[in-house]
Amino acid sequence: MPELPEVETVANGVNQRVRGETIRSVWFSSKREPFKTPSSEMAELLPGRRIDRVYRVGKHIVVDLLPGGRAAKRTVDLQWIVHLGMTGRLLVSAAAIPLPPHTHAVATLGSGRELRFVDPRRFGRLALHKPTADENSSEGSGRKAQGRFRGPGTEPLSITGSDFIELFRGRKQAIKSALLNQKLLQGVGNIYADESLFRAGIRPRRMAGRLTRAELLSLHSAVQEVLKEAISLGGSSVSDYVDANGEKGFFQLRHRVYLRTGEPCLTCGAPIRRIVLGGRGTHYCTRCQK
Numbered sequence: 001m002p003e004l005p006e007v008e009t010v011a012n013g014v015n016q017r018v019r020g021e022t023i024r025s026v027w028f029s030s031k032r033e034p035f036k037t038p039s040s041e042m043a044e045l046l047p048g049r050r051i052d053r054v055y056r057v058g059k060h061i062v063v064d065l066l067p068g069g070r071a072a073k074r075t076v077d078l079q080w081i082v083h084l085g086m087t088g089r090l091l092v093s094a095a096a097i098p099l100p101p102h103t104h105a106v107a108t109l110g111s112g113r114e115l116r117f118v119d120p121r122r123f124g125r126l127a128l129h130k131p132t133a134d135e136n137s138s139e140g141s142g143r144k145a146q147g148r149f150r151g152p153g154t155e156p157l158s159i160t161g162s163d164f165i166e167l168f169r170g171r172k173q174a175i176k177s178a179l180l181n182q183k184l185l186q187g188v189g190n191i192y193a194d195e196s197l198f199r200a201g202i203r204p205r206r207m208a209g210r211l212t213r214a215e216l217l218s219l220h221s222a223v224q225e226v227l228k229e230a231i232s233l234g235g236s237s238v239s240d241y242v243d244a245n246g247e248k249g250f251f252q253l254r255h256r257v258y259l260r261t262g263e264p265c266l267t268c269g270a271p272i273r274r275i276v277l278g279g280r281g282t283h284y285c286t287r288c289q290k
């Protein structure tokens with residue numbers, strides 16, 4: 001499943017290719033699952049709008065849309081929210097390239113290129129979010145303006161150390177599970193939770209609320225370091241993840257514990273152990289992580 005670095009890579013790639021384009025027309029498949037907002041509503045509201053920019057919020061890709069035509073107002077009054085789910089891909093393609101199987105949405109752009117949403121397993125979701133005019137004007141134009149799509153939790157890349165500590169205070173839950181809770185930190189998934197805990201030297205089963213301040217600060221740095229490193233390498237290619245260009249990411253070459261069960265720890269040589277925690281495969285070093 002794409003996590004924060006992969007979603008950020010895709011969002012940035014798409015942004016570079018479609019920013020400023022107008023959506024000329026849209027097409028949707030007849031499947032129901034991908035459409036959190038009914039496809040009929042999207043078909044009515046999307047055509048004619050201009051793409052202001054594309055960016056990531058948590059694990060969502062957000063497409064900010066401006067009214068079409070020569071409207072003087074440059075107020076984002078509609079947002080197209082894309083969640084890639086397990087196998088979703090958002091591609092920018094020349095119209096001449098045949099539609100891949102499992103294409104569920106196509107937006108034809110002013111340039112003739114197409115923004116395509118492809119998802120074989122159909123866990124991905126497309127939705128519209130409407131920021132209210134009031135909320136838009138009261139908060140200025142920043143992406144955090146009230147009313148804009150914000151996602152369920154806090155952004156792991158911008159959270160401060162003290163807010164990070166606060167997030168886990170009193171939590172009677174394994175720290176690994178707390179890291180995966182999107183209502184706390186949004187965007188951290190299985191790979192980056194395991195990798196961050198390894199770098200911070202913390203065992204995944206430790207109860208979140210019992211970690212010391214120093215441990216949480218070290219985890220805070222580890223989470224940000226791992227995510228930034230992965231973004232700079234274009235994310236991790238496990239399963240079907242590819243970015244907007246179809247390029248694979250390379251962070252998996254840097255994994256120190258994830259999917260390295262039985263292989264020697266790169267720090268101490270002990271075999272990496274795999275357990276199942278909260279239903280998720282969890283990888284750690286029994287020697288380096290306390």
Ligand SMILES: [Zn+2]
Pocket residue numbers: 265266267268269270285286287288289
């Ligand atoms: Zn080790």
